[in-house]
Amino acid sequence: MIPDERVQSVREFNRFYTRVLGVLAEGLNDTPYSLTESRVLFELSQRESTEVTALRRDLGLDAGYLSRLLARFESDGLVSRDKSATDARRQVAGLTEAGQSTMKMLNERSDAEVHRLLDPLGDDDQRELVAAMDVIRRRLTKNRQDNAVVLRPPRPGDLGWVVERNGALYAQEHQWGATYEAVVARIVADYAAGHDPAREAGWIAEINGERAGSVFCTRKDNDTAKLRLLLVEPSARGMGVGGRLVDECLRFATSVGYRTIELWTMNVLISARRIYQSRGFTLVESEHHDTFAPGQTAETWRKELYDR
Template structure:
């Protein structure tokens, strides 16, 4: 396990302080009700799971047994829950919401949804999409075990829906990291559409990198000429960087291109994409041409890279 930087720890703590204030969980009662955040979470679990054993509830929420017992006792005294012996194990207590409890949860659920809706409505749709995607990334990374096996990935052929993901993620990632405008999305959409409309599967392929059942990268190998293949649309999700995804995608392109008889591979990129350029350099590509251009709302320097192919790549 690598050491965690103090600045990273401080950044997470600052985010936690900011977010808990924004969503109002520091107030005495959640969404202007009499219930604390913990009590609201218990009501939510009971509302969504139905009848459940108290021990399972404790494990799901990682609560101290005594603390949970006191809350459940208060809920029972208020008529919010009823309890009995578990049908599967008579030694365990099973709890469920009463009609009064379901009504209390309905109020909590409605007010909480309204508050989040108000929070999101203050931002334009594009920002909302980025926010939700960032939250999903946080959840995916924090829920994933830290063992190396959980950070393994596989390469596969695209499935229905993956091509749309390629367009959306290219547009979103490059907009967030480099400020590229919708014209880049249009270019990616054109490349993908042309590939789908008429690619030769014997000499042209696409790959999706997948980690934990989620797409985290992509690359395309298309025909540039009879003897030259072109690498296009290399993308690695920020959440998967450092796993070797980009290098594996490029290596698969090279292997395939060599196998089907191309003599060289060419690609076009921009000098600001330093991580991608390092991958190309390590894979044996050489920079052969640079030229300034204005594209995607930015002044850029385009670069052409080439690599000769041979039997060693097979």
Template sequence: MNTDRVAAVRAFNRLYTGVIGVLDEGPADAEYSLPEARVLFELAQEDPLAVTDLRKRLDLDAGYASRLLARLESRGLVSRERSDEDARRQLVRPTQAGRDAFALLNRRSTDRIGGLLSRFDEEGQQRLLAAMRTIGDVVGDRKRDPALVLRPPRPGDLGWVVQRHGALYAREYGFDVRFEGLVAGIVADFAARDDSGQAFWIAELDGERVGSIACARAQGADTAKLRLLLLEPSARGHGVGKRLVTECVEFARAHGYRTMELSTVSILDAARTLYRAAGFALAGEKDFDDWGPKLTEETWRLEF
């Protein structure tokens, strides 16, 4: 063992723990332990969250997770309930008090980290961030690529597609409830049709639903429509979107369609990149504000 290298790591540890001390939440936040703060953070990202998923994300054993959630629940910060889809699954969600507590912790943490970064000029900040990424790449837990499965919808999946469209697009783009209503109408129309020329896929990563897409028949018998592309933030970077679009396009091609169309909006850059890579070309655009923000609706077309 190289003692000089060991000494260098120990010296870095002393420096790092000193920096962490500067960033400690302090007396005002002492009522929240680090695990409690991490739970509130995860629930702020996804509400509700399955307890099994929370345990995986925070690497908690079942007993400790149960005691931790019981403490938070007794303080009125979270609530637990059984899933309507699967009574064996327990869901946890933040209460309004829990959301308020997270907002306070998040604001204070942001201010402290911003204060640390402000000690350095732009070049110094970039060097610091690059060094952090390097350490994360070297010592981080590099899990294998999760298993991706595309499957037909099961009971409950279509409702999930509507709910996740509404929640994600409201949070990320400010779409209002009218967008969720539009998605509900598309899903209902799909479910009402018995047509071998249409298909629906649910994407799973390691057994968790992370995306969807549908191929529907347009008014013209030779034209298919790509609809309901959805990708959860946790699935981004795993090639799920590309796989969904490819599956949908190949289905349309195999079923004799001559054209495939889709509608999207110009702010959805990631989706537009996927469509362009699959061979779609922009065919038309118009401005509208049906879902709250002012948007440009685009029509894209692919000829087979």
């Protein structure tokens, strides 16, 4: 049973967001087209032509209502309709040149409206807002196959991103300041300047082409590897990204002959600690650590990769 306050919170958000977007106004973004009409035009712009039954199914619209919309668009010269080449009983629709121009205008006005919403916000606030929107979209998407996690080696620009995101994210979530960011910068600089590709590696996690996380496997000594700088973006949490990154690090460390792997973390990183425990890491040492923020504990975790 979903608590009433959660239901009311969702309804309040819906009312707020429709006011922000102006979708209750007569025309979306000062155009003659409603939100539904704009969505129909957008879907048609994404394909050269489409069967009307498929368009109705994809948009969840009533058949009669969609037929009236298409008839109006056809009358305005925005849409053309014809019989399907494979089944004369079916109808296909597509945008005309005028329809494409109208869709271009709608896209430009929509982009301008988003700029208006985001411009007053700083970079960190913009990232937080977009990340929250990504979470809402993913949680409410029935089919999450499009959100496949891809792991790849770091490319130019990725190492700078690792430093920036560690600094910004942990300052926001745990009030860690420049001291932590400096530690990350030194680790990344050492890796960039002289890591041994045969014994050390890094991975960037991507979702739909966007960076979503990172991790590194570095050498402590001939027998021991170190798992370092595990990071998962808030928008990607709950999708198994952290586990995938840790598993890849363990696979690599085992394949190149390390017998043990260890990591250093903080007690406040609860989700990361759960991943380490689930992969067989054991807490072997802890100590009071005020360097990043008061009242926190530093921890060393270790895992044997081979039975001795």
